[in-house]
Amino acid sequence: MKRLLISCFVLLFGLFAVAQSVKQKNKPAPPQPEPAGPIAIRGGKLLTITHGVIENGVVVMDNGKITAVGPAGTAIPRGATVIDASGMTVYPGLIDSETNLGLVEVEADQMSNDLSEPSDEIMPHMHVAEAFHSETQRIPVVRVNGVTNAIVAPGTQDTLPGQDIFIQLDGKDRDQMILVPDxxxxxxxxxxxxxxGMGGPGGGGGGGPRFPSTRMGLAAQLRQAFIDAQDYEARMQSGAKPSDNGKSGRGAASSQKRDLKLEALLPYLHGQKPVVIGADDGYDVENAMRLAREFNLKVVLNHLTHSQEILDEVASWKVPVIVGPIYDFPRADERYDAVYSLPAELYKRGVKIAFASYHVEHNRNLPYAAGYAVAFGLPYEEALKAITINPAEIWGVADKLGSLDMGKTANVVIATGDPLDVKTDVKQVFIAGRKIPMENRQTRLRDEYGGVPPAR
Amino acid sequence: MSILHWAFRMVLVFTAFVLPMSAQTVADSPNSSQNPGSAQAPASTPASDLLIRNGTILTVTHGVIQNGSVLIHNGKIAQVGSNVGVPAGATVIDATGKFVMPGVIDCHSHLALDGDVNEATSPITPSMNMLDAFVNTDKGLYQALAGGVTSLLLLHGSANMIGGQAVVIKNKFGLSREQMLFPNAPRSIKFASGENPKRVYGSRNQVPSTRMGNFEVQREALQQAKEYMRDWDDYNAKAQKGDKEARAPKRDLKLEALGDILRGKLLVQIHCYRADEFLTEMAMAREFGYHIRAFHHALEAYKVADKIAAEGVAIATWPDWWGFKDEAWDAQPWNAVMSSRHGVRVALKSDSNDVVRRLNQDAGKVIRYGGATQEEALKMITLNPAWIIGVDDRVGSLDVGKDGDVTIWDKDPLSSYAKVEKSIIDGEVYFDSSLPGLGLTHWKGAPMSSGDFEGYELDEEMGIGEAH
Known part of the structure; x- marks a missing residue:
């Protein structure tokens, strides 16, 4: 009986654990169902991303999902709220592959800044999920420009600054907005x-230089951390029997203590989740990549700003690249467009690319970076993909996001025209089927002071 | 994006102080014009006639001319229209399918100053002259030229309530320093207000530590200048009457420069974010009898646009920067058009070595935010910044008699997709994207790095310095 009870308990606990892990994995959390029932957008030019452009098309959303996408005449359910999008362009919500949303409000205000833990370079046990401020005033400003999902990353002062989250830019609280923690x-x-020893945040305070003060130091420290984590795992698996090798003092008990820092590295050492290598110069990219291969890490590359000379090699690695900021500066001896043309150069070599807007101040301008890449040779369709389906694939959510396809989350944008052009005005955003109020702190200030008077 | 890159951008935005490599005192005689009028046409003899034809001509002042032409004769615009003949011997640029507009003008830049942006050793430093820090080989100028920028106002930073005097340049990258100066441009002086001065001096436990301190420091300086002027006026009056006893007051360059503000010889350019501070600055200008040319940044202009318009003060702002500090928290991107429609002359400026390369896109954004007309948007990066600098009679539109500063774009410049094909200044091509290498026609040497990527070098120097 006792045994049965224990079995039941184990089973229940197991189910709970599975449910928990499914919940963690399978978020998007269900949105608050819109009481209004199905919504149909018709008459617009649909940029489906995965199956071309449909002029005068129809998108139907119900219960947070896209339930139909097709040409004029596609059945609209009875009782659906119909939105006329004639003359408008309709496209899936945009996905930003790196932001600091919710980690910083006023950048100069240290109290609203949760970007970096500067005391150590190896901080993989920092979880952005635990600092993400879902009520930030910045999210409503960004989402009215059509950005519906984003990676939130910590600051870049540490080699391993902590683990990213993938968010939806709407939800009643943090739990609804964080679709994938860590x-x-x-x-x-x-x-x-x-x-x-430069002082200030990230400089490790005042005083003289301290380890690691060179790239050699950075690499050695990273390598040691990964080896420590492997060693830790081996010890944990082998139970209470650490090989003593003549060492004395701390015994089995202390070796069994959990080390959260090392534990945090394990899913990455197992290749279960990607490591996002942020590097600009070719030699830094190569060095970081060498390290990643040494430990069989699953890699997404980030930046590559000054890696023009190794792009063929990058392509041979078959890893995706978050390219940018496209506005980073070329070197003194480089042509003015050396960085502007990087997305096109990567695409030409068959690399899957995605764009990011990085700093909070520029998050609403994500699509313009893609547009600028088009000016410098990236095919238009690829630029669109790089802020929709490509990041969805890179972040493992392409079954739910990144295109106008039946069954996907109803993240849909209605705009006056080309999503990548600075002149285009976004008229309506839907996130998980919810009609997002097209207002924020900035529209309220605009309206409070009388709005825009007509042209004279 | 690198932190250092960001840090450097913040330096520009905040214009936090950068320690000067050497402090120089500028011997500026009281009535000198800042830019000697020596900038002649470049050494190589320019073709006397340059015809750009068959383009979409965005004149800025008199509409759009389809299949139009612009003729530049001896460096000046001679004809603009749809029926312009080809003068004998003219150089012809075919602009079929292209867009032709005046050169973009940035009225707020800290490019080409090699980091010597702020003499942050005293809140009142009006005799500093940015000309003394001007580095004509800064690569950032080339990148701006490749973004269509043909004239810039290089300003002192915002650490001081009254900073230094600006330098106005034509972006003839590749020519000498002297040749790059905008001939006979009016002199401008930079004022600041708000968070930066109070942070810089407050962090040293000095006055100003508050906005109260900010304005009191400014008022006291102007009051001293008033007394200095009175002493000189008294002396000059006595001397004129032949009074042998009259003794000349001691010359003081700082007070002389402040006196030039009160005499209206300097255009006053004020870094200012908040609505209340616009009002305080305008009240102080009335108190001392000088005019304010423009509020720069001006993110809250929309709150008091009527009052700013009534004083004839312009603003130079960004369309969509916000939230980087407290005084930027009430920014909203409709500010430019709201202010403009209330009668304020509005310019979009960069204050950034990055944004200066694509001010055209920023102009496109005000079409989206507030429905600016094409002409309104274009004016904000051409004629209006030209007015702020005081050179709108010479540049900023495609009008007969103006300087031949023209840019040619492959697509609508007010879009995400436009690239500059040629940047032409005084009728000469300085940047041509079809050329190999850097696309420059005059550049012979190796350009130096510009501010933003100096971050790495600075890092290097500091690291080594510490280690030794």
Whole structure:
């Protein structure tokens, strides 16, 4: 009987654990169902992303999902709220592959800034999910420009600054907005992670330089952290029997203590989740990549701003690249468009690319970066993909996001025209089927002071 | 994006102080014009006639001319229209399918100053002259030229309530320093207000630490200048009467420069974000009898646009920057058009080595935010910044008699997709995207790095310095 009870308990607990993990994995959490029932958008030019452009098309949404996409005449359910989008362009919600949304409000105000833990470079046990401020005033400003999903990453001062989240830019609270916690681990590798006694945040305070003050130090420290994690896992698996090798003092008990920092690295060492390598220069990219291969990490590359000379090699790695900021500067001896043309150069070599807007101040301008890449040679359709289906694939949510397809989450944008053009005005955004109020702190200020007077 | 990159951008936005490599005192005689009028046409003899034809001509002042032409004769615009003949021997640029507009003008830049943006050792430094920090080989100028920018106002930073005097340049990248100066441009001086001065001096436990302190420091300086002027006026009057006893007051360059503000010899350009501070600045200008040319940044202009318009003050702003500090928290992107429709002259400026490369896109954004007309949007990056600098009679539109500063774009410049094909200044091509290499026609040497990527070098120097 006792045994049965225990079995039941184990079973129940197991089910609970499975349910929990499914919940973690399978979010998007269900949106608040719109009481209005189905919504149909008709008459607009549909940019489906996965199956071309449909002029004068119909999109039907119900219960948070897209239930139909097709040409004029596609059946609209009885009782549906019909939105006339004649002359408008309709496209899936945009996905930003790196932001700091919810980690910083007023950038100069340290109290509203949760970007980085500067005391150590190896901080994989920092969880953006635990700092994400879902009520930030910035999200309503960004989403009215058609951005419906984003990666939120910590600051870049540490090599391993903590784990990213994947969010939806609407929801009644944090739990509804964080679709995937701990989705990826940034690994930043460039001159700026070095501690050289510069003082200030990230500089490790005042005083002289401290380890790691060079790239050699950064790499050695990363390698040691990964090896420590592997060793830790082996010890944990082998139970209470650490090989003593003549060492004394702390015994089995202490070796069994959980080390959250090392534990945090394990899913990445198992290749279950991607490590996002942030590096600009070719040699930094190559070095970080060498390290990643040493430990069989699953890699997404980020930036590559000054890696023009190794793009063929990058292509041979068959890993996706978050390219940008496209507005980063070329080097003094480079042509003015050396960075502007990087997305096109990567695409030409068959690399899957995605765009990101990075700093909070520019998050609403994500589509313009894609548009600028088109000016410098990226095919228009690819630019669109790089802020929709490509990031959905990179982040493992392409079954739910990234295109106007039946069964996907109803993230739909209605705009006056081309999503990538600076002149285009976004008229309506739906997130998980919810008609988002097209207002925020900024529209309220505009209206409070009388709005825009007509032209004279 | 690198933190250092960001940090440097913040330096520009906040214009936090950068320690000067060497403090120089500028011997500026009281009545000198800042930019000597020596900037002649470049050494190579320019073709006397340059005809750009068959383009979509965005004149800025008199509409759009389809299949139009612009003729530049001896560096000046000689004809604009749809029926312009080809003068014998003219150089002809075919602009079929292209867009032709005046050169873009940035009236707020800290490019080409090699980091010497703020003499942040005193809140009142009006005799500083940015000309003394101007580095004509800064790569950032080339990148701006590739973005169609043909004239810039290079300003002192905002650490000080009254900073230094600006330098106005034509972006003839590749020519000498002297040749890049905008001939006979009026002198401008930079004022600041708000968070930056109070942060810089407050962090040292000095006055100003508050906005109260900010304005009191400014008022006291102007009051001293008034007394200095009175002493000189008294002396000059006595001397004129032949009074042998009259003794000349000691010359003081700082007070002389402040006196030039009160005499209306300097255009006053004020870094200012908040609505209440626009009102305080305008009240102080009335108190001392000078005019304010423009509020820069001006993110809350929409709150008091009527009052700013009534004083004839312009604004130079960004369309969509916001939230980087408290005084930028009430920004909203309709500000430019709202202010403009209330009668304020509005310019879009960069204050950024990045944005200066694509001010055209920022102009496109005000069509989206507020429904600016094409002409309103174009004016904000051409004629209106030209007015703020005081050179709108010379540049900023495609009108006969103006300087031949023209840019040619492959697509509508007010879109995400436009690239500059040629940047032409005084009738000469300085940037041509069809050329290999950097696309420059005059550049011979190796350009130096510009502010934003200096971050790495600075990092290097500081690291080594510490280690030794």
């Amino acid at each position: 989705i990826a681990l940034p690994l930043n590798f460039s001159a700026q992670q070095r501690r050289r």
